[in-house]
Amino acid sequence: MGDRIGERGSSRGVIWLSPGLLGGGAGAEIASSIREAPPSDSLFLLGSKALTRSAISTKELIGELLYADHVFLVGPISVLNNLTLVPLTGRNLDLRILPFLSATAPKGLFPPEPEHYRGPKLKVAIIGAGLAGMSTAVELLDQGHEVDLYDSRTFIGGKVGSFVDKQGNHIEMGLHVFFGCYSNLFRLMKKVGADNNLLVKEHTHTFVNKGGIVGELDFRFPVGAPLHGIQAFLRTNQLKVYDKARNAIALALSPVVRALLDPDGALQQVRDLDDVSFTDWFMSRGGTRESITRMWDPVAYALGFIDCDNISARCMLTIFTLFATKTEASLLRMLKGSPDVYLSGPIKKYITDRGGRFHLRWGCREVLYDKSPDGETYVKGFLVSKATSSEIIKADAYVAACDVPGIKRLLPSEWREWDMFDNIYKLDGVPVVTVQLRYNGWVTEVQDLEKSRQLQKAVGLDNLLYTPDADFSCFSDLALSSPADYYIEGQGSLIQAVLTPGDPYMPLPNEEIISKVEKQVLDLFPSARGLEVTWSSVVKIGQSLYREAPGNDPFRPDQKTPVKNFFLSGSYTKQDYIDSMEGATLSGRRTAAYICGAGEELLAIRKKLVVDHSEKASGKVQMLQTS
Incomplete structure (x- = not known):
């Protein structure tokens, strides 16, 4: 049984230390650092062993849980994913996590839960x-505020959105992993x-090379991070021995190593x-051009489209750091079906159930603003329109949750006097084309030709697939990986x-794009020759993710x-992760x-604007009376 550390004052702090997780005086060190703040009637558990009841007896654990109103888990965040204490206690408990050592996420990547808002609505x-x-x-509604969302499109979700065409096909804006x-x-x-609504895939990253040759980064290993990643890179068949060795040297000389003990310092x-490209950094540390071409370019294209x-x-390196320190970071998931049904839909329901309102086909035409007598600039409203109708929307706080081209169109040109707004115009988006091809068989089934021709059962590679040998860097058979909306009985693969x-594809007609992609699919899967494309779609986005080129990060604006x-919101704005979901x-x-x-300040601004408006209106009346 783990060591038990006694109580202090009125705080009933109980800490179960799992001997297999830590040794020496680490338990006492943690106890001294966290016993001050937590409320009374708290139970502390260290690591997952106590929760799986291997470190203490079931009877003792249940006894403690029956008394505890607050449970603090010290250990990896991943433990919480499938954790429930209700079967042990018959009631819900306040369960919180206190990360420790390599289990700690950099604070910039996962902020603490917000405190309860006590300001004005x-x-x-x-x-x-x-x-x-x-x-x-969602965050604002949880704090009791009133929220309205406006979008010029007919569907929600933005770049993560999807819609259904007249034939009932689900069309996505991109491939979402x-x-x-x-x-x-x-x-x-x-x-x-x-x-x-997420389907967990095999813990492998699969590379499909020309001729149907499959390479892998296989992260499946009895021991977690960082060993699972080390063995995956050392054993991969996607690179030759020399390239693997040089790859290992480069990664060993990266901030990834520091992240194991100091995540925030590594970040x-x-x-x-x-301000340096990944190629320049990687090759300066001993990496090879072959590693770039055969492995890292497909990954870079998948992450940032360049x-x-x-x-x-x-x-x-942001991604590598997380892969090295979090066992589950490299584990991929995909939605059961279309984003509109399985991602945006539940979020929309949550918002509307709490009083939030969506106004679709209402686009913002202008940000109305004014300056107060003291020289401060304030937004007075959003001018929105739908067809021939227009309205001025009044609020206490105004948020522009746009992509890069959208925010450039929306911002008043006069605001470029501020460096923060002017820097946005130094960013640009990357064009991307998403193609869907429906076949009358199973394209990625490379082992059994007969199976690939039958239509009774979906077969093939069920995962995200990378390739260095096509103009599409990543793809997936959605009939396998997201079957709820994309598997159709009697039909085959839906390659997305x-x-x-x-860039080269943006000016081309859809028919030519489809022809080129179809040919490249057959180059990757020669066994699919003879299968026919029965349906296709093309979606072009002129500017998608912002271009994460060297030196661009300082131009990303804060949300304030x-x-x-x-306020601003959007994946291009300042945050420690990359442009992504x-x-x-x-x-x-x-x-x-x-x-x-800023609740109190925003309320004061609202009152000030009302007073200013009243004074201006009064002045106009007096002028009319005088005249």
Whole structure:
């Protein structure tokens, strides 16, 4: 049984130390650091062993849980994913996590839960019903505010959105994969009841090379981070022995090693590498061009839609740091089906159930603003329109949850006098083309030709797939990986491929794009020759993710702006993750925190604007009477 550390004062702090997790005086050190703050009637558990009841007896654990109203878990965040104490106690408990050592997430990547808001209730208007806008809305509604979201599209979700065409096909804006380090997004999905909508894939990263040759980074290993990652890179068949050795040297000389003991320090070191490309950094540490071409370019294209020569080392090393320190970070998940049903849908329901409102097909045409007598700039409203109708939306806080081209169009040109706004115009988005191809057989079934021709059962590679040998860096057979909406009885594979960079394909007609992609699919899977494409779609986005090129990170704006009642949200804004679904969700949390932190000030601004408006109206009346 673990050591038990006694109580102090009125705080009933009980700490169970799992002997297999820590040794020496580590338990006492943790106890002294956390016993001061937690409330009375608290139970502390260290690591997962106590919770799986191998460190203490079931009877003793249940006895302690029956008395505890608050349970603090010291250990890895991943333990919480499937943890419930209700079967042991018959009741819900306040369960919180206190990370420890390598289990600690950098604070910038996973902020603590917000304190209960006690300020005035605010009315908030959000332009953009993408993931960042909805994340902001959820956080604000949880704190009791009133929220309206406006979007010019007919569907929600932004770049993570999807819609159904006239034939009933689900069309996505892109291929959406959920890395295991998407802690903020998983938190949001759990909050809205969508966490069961993710399908966990095999813990491998699969590379499909020309001729159907499959390479892997196989993270499946009895021991977790960092050993599971080390063996995956040493054993991969995607690289030759020499390249693997040089690859190992480069990673050993990276901030990844420091992250094992000092995640926040490592993250700062990663930030400092923003002005160098990943290729320059990697090869200066001994990495090879072959490693870049065969492994890292496909990964870079999948993450940021640009290659290693053009992507910041900060972007790539952020991911590597998480992969090295979190066993589950490299474990991929995909939605059961379309984003509109399994991601945006539950978030929308959560928002509307709490009084939030969506206004679709209402686009913002202008940010109305004025200056007070003391020289401060304030937003007076959003001018929104739908078809031939227009309205001026009034609120206490105004949020622009746009992508890069959207925020450039929305910002008043006069605001470029502030460096923060002017820097946004130094960012640009990367074009991307997403292609869907439906076949009359199973394209990725490379082992059994007969199985690939039958249509009674879905077969093939069920995961995200990378390739260095096609214009699409990553792809997946959605009929296998997201079957709820994409598997159709009597039909075969639905290959969804992301063409990056999309520049060469943007001016081409859809028929030519489909022809080129179909040919490249057959180059990767010669066994699929003879299968026919029965349906296809093409979605072009002129500017998708912002271009995470070297030196661009300082141009990303904070969510709090020089205009005190105007805020930004979006994956391109300042946050420690990359431009992604996780980055969008994290930005929404940060935006909501800024708004809640400024509650009293925003109320004062509202009153001031009312007074100013009344005085101006009174002045106009007096002028008319005088005349």
